[in-house]
Amino acid sequence: MAEYRTHVLVCAGAGCVSSNCKAVEAALQDELEQVGLAEEVKVVETGCIGTCDLGPVMVVYPEGVFYQKLTPDDAREIVNEHFLKGRIVRRLLYKAPQSEELVERAEDMDFFRRQYRIALRNTGVINPEVIEEYIARDGYAALGKVLSEMSQEQVIDEIKKSCLRGRGGAGFPTGLKWEFTYKAPGEEKYVVCNADEGDPGAFMDRSILEGDPHTLIEAMAIAGYAVGARQGFVYVRAEYPLAVERLSMALEQARSYGLLGENIFGTDFSFDIGIRVGAGAFVCGEETALLTSIEGKRGEPRPRPPFPAVKGVFGKPTLLSNVETYANICPIILHGADWFLGIGTEKSKGTKVFAIAGDINNTGLVEVPMGTTLREIVFEIGGGIPHGKRFKAAQTGGPSGGCLTTEHLDIHVDYESLKQVGSMMGSGGLIVMDEDTCMVDIARFFLDFTRDESCGKCTPCRIGTTRMLEILTRITEGKGEEGDIEKLEALAHAIKAGSLCGLGQSAPNPVLSTLHYFRDEYEAHIREKRCPAGHCIALLKFVVDPELCRGCGLCTKVCPVGAISGKRREPHQIDTDLCTKCGACQEKCPFDAISRH
Amino acid sequence: MEAATRGCQCHALRAQDERYKRLGEIIAQYAGQPGALIPVLHHAQEVFGYLPHDVQVLVAEGLDVPLSEVDGVITFYSLFTSEPRGKYKIGICLGTACYVKGAAAVLEELKKQVGVDIGKTSADGLFTLEVTRCVGACGLAPVMTIGDDVYGRLTPEDVAGILDKYIQAEKNGKA
Ligand SMILES: Cc1cc2nc3c(=O)[nH]c(=O)nc-3n(C[C@H](O)[C@H](O)[C@H](O)COP(=O)(O)O)c2cc1C
Ligand code: SF4
Ligand code: SF4
Ligand code: FES
Ligand code: FES
Numbered sequence: 001m002a003e004y005r006t007h008v009l010v011c012a013g014a015g016c017v018s019s020n021c022k023a024v025e026a027a028l029q030d031e032l033e034q035v036g037l038a039e040e041v042k043v044v045e046t047g048c049i050g051t052c053d054l055g056p057v058m059v060v061y062p063e064g065v066f067y068q069k070l071t072p073d074d075a076r077e078i079v080n081e082h083f084l085k086g087r088i089v090r091r092l093l094y095k096a097p098q099s100e101e102l103v104e105r106a107e108d109m110d111f112f113r114r115q116y117r118i119a120l121r122n123t124g125v126i127n128p129e130v131i132e133e134y135i136a137r138d139g140y141a142a143l144g145k146v147l148s149e150m151s152q153e154q155v156i157d158e159i160k161k162s163c164l165r166g167r168g169g170a171g172f173p174t175g176l177k178w179e180f181t182y183k184a185p186g187e188e189k190y191v192v193c194n195a196d197e198g199d200p201g202a203f204m205d206r207s208i209l210e211g212d213p214h215t216l217i218e219a220m221a222i223a224g225y226a227v228g229a230r231q232g233f234v235y236v237r238a239e240y241p242l243a244v245e246r247l248s249m250a251l252e253q254a255r256s257y258g259l260l261g262e263n264i265f266g267t268d269f270s271f272d273i274g275i276r277v278g279a280g281a282f283v284c285g286e287e288t289a290l291l292t293s294i295e296g297k298r299g300e301p302r303p304r305p306p307f308p309a310v311k312g313v314f315g316k317p318t319l320l321s322n323v324e325t326y327a328n329i330c331p332i333i334l335h336g337a338d339w340f341l342g343i344g345t346e347k348s349k350g351t352k353v354f355a356i357a358g359d360i361n362n363t364g365l366v367e368v369p370m371g372t373t374l375r376e377i378v379f380e381i382g383g384g385i386p387h388g389k390r391f392k393a394a395q396t397g398g399p400s401g402g403c404l405t406t407e408h409l410d411i412h413v414d415y416e417s418l419k420q421v422g423s424m425m426g427s428g429g430l431i432v433m434d435e436d437t438c439m440v441d442i443a444r445f446f447l448d449f450t451r452d453e454s455c456g457k458c459t460p461c462r463i464g465t466t467r468m469l470e471i472l473t474r475i476t477e478g479k480g481e482e483g484d485i486e487k488l489e490a491l492a493h494a495i496k497a498g499s500l501c502g503l504g505q506s507a508p509n510p511v512l513s514t515l516h517y518f519r520d521e522y523e524a525h526i527r528e529k530r531c532p533a534g535h536c537i538a539l540l541k542f543v544v545d546p547e548l549c550r551g552c553g554l555c556t557k558v559c560p561v562g563a564i565s566g567k568r569r570e571p572h573q574i575d576t577d578l579c580t581k582c583g584a585c586q587e588k589c590p591f592d593a594i595s596r597h
Numbered sequence: 598m599e600a601a602t603r604g605c606q607c608h609a610l611r612a613q614d615e616r617y618k619r620l621g622e623i624i625a626q627y628a629g630q631p632g633a634l635i636p637v638l639h640h641a642q643e644v645f646g647y648l649p650h651d652v653q654v655l656v657a658e659g660l661d662v663p664l665s666e667v668d669g670v671i672t673f674y675s676l677f678t679s680e681p682r683g684k685y686k687i688g689i690c691l692g693t694a695c696y697v698k699g700a701a702a703v704l705e706e707l708k709k710q711v712g713v714d715i716g717k718t719s720a721d722g723l724f725t726l727e728v729t730r731c732v733g734a735c736g737l738a739p740v741m742t743i744g745d746d747v748y749g750r751l752t753p754e755d756v757a758g759i760l761d762k763y764i765q766a767e768k769n770g771k772a
Contacts (some may be wrong), residue, residue, distance in 0.1 A: 202735070314631060
């Protein structure tokens with residue numbers, strides 16, 4: 001690759017694909033041909049670089065210049081200005097949200113500077129469709145090391161020693177799972193990867209599958225060797241077609257290189273991996289349900305024990321881990337457990353990938369050492385809240401988790417600290433909410449989700465979530481009654497106690513957590529029929545501020561029910577009896593004189 | 598809609614239908630493999646657009662599983678459907694990131710424009726409106742998919758224009 005003077009990484013992750021990065025890349029290639037630079041500038045299509053809402057993005061090396069929000073014409077301009085004349089195209093640079101300064105290089109952006117990438121070490125850096133690029137960055141070296149130098153016990157000991165914990169939610173020590181599966185009696189064993197990524201609002205696993213599929217394949221092969229399995233399965237959710245495509249391609253390449261299949265590296269270890277595609281059931285992310293689904297059945301959870309390590313897919317001992325957990329394996333093998341132990345907090349070692357989304361300036365994917373504060377993640381890496389709004393809360397753990405508030409901004413995020421404040425790490429989804437978010441409505445949203453996704457096997461989960469949703473809906477519609485909060489609490493405890501799997505056991509968490517931190521919002525809805533965040537439509541009142549209104553009359557024209565009246569050049573009024581709360585007038589008013597309370 | 602399942606010409610009709618030939622191939626490819634039912638249903642739904650009763654019967658026979666189990670699996674998983682669907686499946690994401698960024702308003706606009714409620718197909722058979730729970734493009738929230746296309750950073754105002762692209766394509770295709 002030495003003959004190229006410049007490398008351009010063009011993100012082809014799912015986010016950028018939907019912002020039309022393919023057209024940008026085509027224009028880039030075409031212009032390079034036209035100006036005769038195709039031999040000097042190499043274009044590399046990568047997985048998600050992390051800054052999805054700035055897409056399409058590209059990074060130009062060796063300088064590391066980061067260009068964002070590109071159109072095909074922008075790409076042509078970059079060729080002519082930057083590559084031909086050596087002039088950076090400043091209008092396509094990233095502008096830091098707080099200081100409003102232009103940042104030239106990716107490594108100088110707060111978003112990248114504060115990250116520590118282990119699981120994402122290759123994502124956004126290599127072309128995931130070219131196995132040689134993976135191999136050039138120590139790819140398959142860990143598998144080679146394991147097969148040539150280490151016994152099964154040594155591999156398991158190294159993982160145990162690293163204190164790696166499961167990144168799929170519960171944080172169970174990974175090395176112990178490997179040991180249990182290894183020690184479980186039986187000739188036939190399986191290795192399974194949970195790539196169901198059910199938390200709606202999280203896309204870490206997707207990015208690894210699409211951006212660095214070989215890291216998963218290599219780690220599963222190492223796991224297969226360690227526990228004594230010949231066959232692996234990756235269970236991917238159906239909503240991720242690009243992930244399935246890239247993983248299938250990577251599996252083919254690995255087979256053709258002899259890195260999967262019979263007698264890998266000429267040893268007597270044989271291993272292969274199959275893909276299973278989900279079919280839209282959140283509960284299938286739960287491990288026992290997932291295993292049943294691989295068997296081709298209804299994905300209903302079953303009681304544990306027996307744990308998958310003893311009785312998993314097809315009744316055989318099975319090691320089941322999350323995508324990000326596997327993505328940590330090869331670096332641990334190559335650099336050693338001691339290196340890994342040097343990163344993170346006392347009980348949570350290594351890093352965590354977060355998918356930051358919601359009301360935040362830099363949405364995207366970030367990997368930070370365990371113990372990074374919420375403030376750093378939200379305000380420094382994430383660039384804070386857009387439109388000058390105030391931070392209100394962040395949800396971690398998805399529908400099973402809870403919210404963190406301003407009082408938690410300085411906690412050092414790890415498994416223990418989040419649990420202590422009533423939330424959980426979960427898989428890494430981090431949804432930021434600004435002051436306009438109604439926490440009662442958010443709780444209602446999560447209950448709507450879990451009620452929808454309950455498999456229905458346990459009555460408390462099925463009926464209880466339905467009842468809770470009814471009450472929450474009533475409250476947001478202004479029909480809340482005294483005693484509703486107590487009913488919610490009673491139901492929450494009944495559901496937690498009477499549910500078989502984690503879905504039911506954790507479904508009430510978003511309600512309990514918002515009740516704990518935002519009880520006053522519930523009370524305002526119930527007692528005063530008021531939504532403090534100004535979100536719940538049924539509780540809103542649209543009013544004209546007479547100080548600001550210039551009497552232009554625009555609002556009277558857009559109001560579909562004729563609820564607004566007033567003389568020209570005089571303050572107007574809204575008849576609240578007629579008003580249907582459509583919000584049309586507020587949008588139209590050029591003087592921001594209409595507000596909702 | 599399921600004429601092929603009734604009457605005595607069904608075999609003759611099926612024999613002429615490429616789709617049934619494909620189904621036969623898929624079943625043959627998976628028969629005997631453990632856990633084949635879900636992959637086979639995925640393929641079958643790709644071929645037929647949905648899973649009508651006669652296809653379910655063929656899958657059950659071909660894989661040697663009880664019809665009740667096939668039905669049980671189809672009803673359990675939300676992506677399988679035994680009802681025909683529109684030519685384009687609209688999936689409006691109601692995942693957390695999209696919800697926080699105002700997906701509910703986009704959904705309302707979609708309902709208005711397509712003229713149907715969630716889970717239903719427009720009268721012209723062009724669109725089926727469905728809710729998805731995160732397609733992993735959360736950075737672009739709110740997001741919707743139409744067929745294989747993904748649209749991000751949506752506002753209710755965008756909806757009409759996007760739908761129109763498909764409506765126009767359909768008109769031109771037919772002309
Ligand atoms: C309702 C429910 C949904 C889950 N969804 C996922 C998921 O989408 N991805 C995942 O890795 N783990 C999920 N889990 C956790 C798994 O059951 C399991 O603990 C995990 O995959 C183990 O991998 P790890 O040890 O690497 O974390 C879910 C659990 C429950 C109860
Ligand atoms: S707790 Fe809910 S989702 Fe879990 S097995 Fe019971 S009914 Fe199904
Ligand atoms: S649009 Fe605004 S300024 Fe004009 S009349 Fe209405 S409230 Fe007053
Ligand atoms: S998809 Fe391109 S930056 Fe995430
Ligand atoms: S929440 Fe809508 S794409 Fe993830």
